[in-house]
Amino acid sequence: MSTLKSPTTHSAAGLIGLGAYRPERVVTNDEVAARIDSSDEWIRERSGIIERRYAGADETAASMGAAAAARAIADAGLQPTDIDVVMVATFTHRFQTPSAAAEVSHLIGATNASAFDISAACAGFCYGLGIADSLIRSGTAKNIVLVGTEKLSDFLNPDDRGTAFIFADGAGAVVISATTTQGISPTVWGADGSAMDAIIMEPDSVQAGITHEPSHITMQGQRVFRWAVGSMGDVCKDALAQSGIQATDLVAFVPHQANLRITNAIVKHLDLPESVIVAKDIEYTGNTSAASIPLALDALRSSGQIKTGDPVLLVGFGAGLAYAAQVALTP
Amino acid sequence: MSHEDILAGLAAIVNEVAGIPAETVQMEKSFVDDLDVDSLSMVEVVMACEDKFGVTIPDTEVKNLNTVADAVNYIAAHK
Numbered sequence: 001m002s003t004l005k006s007p008t009t010h011s012a013a014g015l016i017g018l019g020a021y022r023p024e025r026v027v028t029n030d031e032v033a034a035r036i037d038s039s040d041e042w043i044r045e046r047s048g049i050i051e052r053r054y055a056g057a058d059e060t061a062a063s064m065g066a067a068a069a070a071r072a073i074a075d076a077g078l079q080p081t082d083i084d085v086v087m088v089a090t091f092t093h094r095f096q097t098p099s100a101a102a103e104v105s106h107l108i109g110a111t112n113a114s115a116f117d118i119s120a121a122c123a124g125f126c127y128g129l130g131i132a133d134s135l136i137r138s139g140t141a142k143n144i145v146l147v148g149t150e151k152l153s154d155f156l157n158p159d160d161r162g163t164a165f166i167f168a169d170g171a172g173a174v175v176i177s178a179t180t181t182q183g184i185s186p187t188v189w190g191a192d193g194s195a196m197d198a199i200i201m202e203p204d205s206v207q208a209g210i211t212h213e214p215s216h217i218t219m220q221g222q223r224v225f226r227w228a229v230g231s232m233g234d235v236c237k238d239a240l241a242q243s244g245i246q247a248t249d250l251v252a253f254v255p256h257q258a259n260l261r262i263t264n265a266i267v268k269h270l271d272l273p274e275s276v277i278v279a280k281d282i283e284y285t286g287n288t289s290a291a292s293i294p295l296a297l298d299a300l301r302s303s304g305q306i307k308t309g310d311p312v313l314l315v316g317f318g319a320g321l322a323y324a325a326q327v328a329l330t331p
Numbered sequence: 332m333s334h335e336d337i338l339a340g341l342a343a344i345v346n347e348v349a350g351i352p353a354e355t356v357q358m359e360k361s362f363v364d365d366l367d368v369d370s371l372s373m374v375e376v377v378m379a380c381e382d383k384f385g386v387t388i389p390d391t392e393v394k395n396l397n398t399v400a401d402a403v404n405y406i407a408a409h410k
Binding site for chain 2: 225
């Protein structure tokens, strides 16, 4: 039997660049509330959202993702041609195929990169960090750009009280590279497809093509809230235990910005030290699914609340009832 | 456990979750209309009741718990 060569491995992987793209148009609660017989106060109470941003008609998940990726690569001090993998977490890309990652790699000039998408909805960014960590330490890749990007406004039913005020648009990206010390802890992840109707885009694209009825996101809010609040605290505790650091070592907790009520309930369960900053980017960004964690990281770093090297606990969770968590050192 | 004991435990939970004075949590009160417990707080109340009383309250049942009495009777019957 032949023995094949395996790649030369890297001893450690970490985040070395961060970038964000927030579309220009600010959408107030009053604007959204008109269609759902609601109010600014009702939306704030139920979600913590004060305003959100919607992309322009000429913008796409891929174009916003490319803008964030280019900023992350510049932040890392690299050139687009240094990137060997482009990974995009999204579920609002225009095409079933080819991937958003292929389009992003072209837009940023990452001509030496492989490209593929991750379909794990709001957990996609943390899934991507786990995959990137493995690709780098195995020696398969050296410099990866991981993008979370969504143009959810294209898939919202503006008359649906359960979703219209929650979801929004934006993109965030990080560069993960071979480093001298490990900057990503073991990923705790999972999924439960038995609850695939809890958050779903319907009708499916085949049916939508036949009936010309647009696909919209629907969500069973109470069911998702119960799952997230009941399970994500333990997932975070597991990720922290596997990271080798203590809760008192954390500088920030950056959960997927699903709903401030979910964040607050998870924080209560986690019993985090008062010193740990809790990301609340949802207040001015809304829920941007796969983009929410890198956007929240960027907001915390830009405002000086976290700095390079600070340990942050990340957890993504959402449709497919997919979830993933890990500790990362701030790029 | 008597209905009175369940009511007292439930009132303490509603107070903890939604900040509503425990003494206002009375049998005939509607969670939504009288006590202003919104749908997400109701989920937290249900989860806390499961822990406290050792009952299972499935998602499909939550929408039937309109009044405090509905919840107390459900817990008493399923303990």
